[in-house]
Amino acid sequence: MTEASAPDVIVCPGGPVLLRGDHVVRDENGGEHHTTRPVSAVCRCGKSALKPWCDGTHKLVPADKKP
Numbered sequence: 001m002t003e004a005s006a007p008d009v010i011v012c013p014g015g016p017v018l019l020r021g022d023h024v025v026r027d028e029n030g031g032e033h034h035t036t037r038p039v040s041a042v043c044r045c046g047k048s049a050l051k052p053w054c055d056g057t058h059k060l061v062p063a064d065k066k067p
């Protein structure tokens, strides 16, 4: 897979969604957040203290509660 054909949205099983490149993420309150890194991780478990971004807390979520 070449860089040009690689997906820019990747769902990590039990973890975040990875966004490559420039994106705007709308949070649950309607706030918009622009990605600032080459790859940004968006929380899917709802437990991050840095929402909408993943802070790694999903690793502590029991397997049956992971996204």
Ligand code: FES
Residues within 6 Å of the ligand: 014, 015, 016, 017, 042, 043, 044, 045, 046, 047, 048, 053, 054, 055, 056, 057, 058, 059
């Ligand atoms: S997916 Fe990583 S903290 Fe929620």
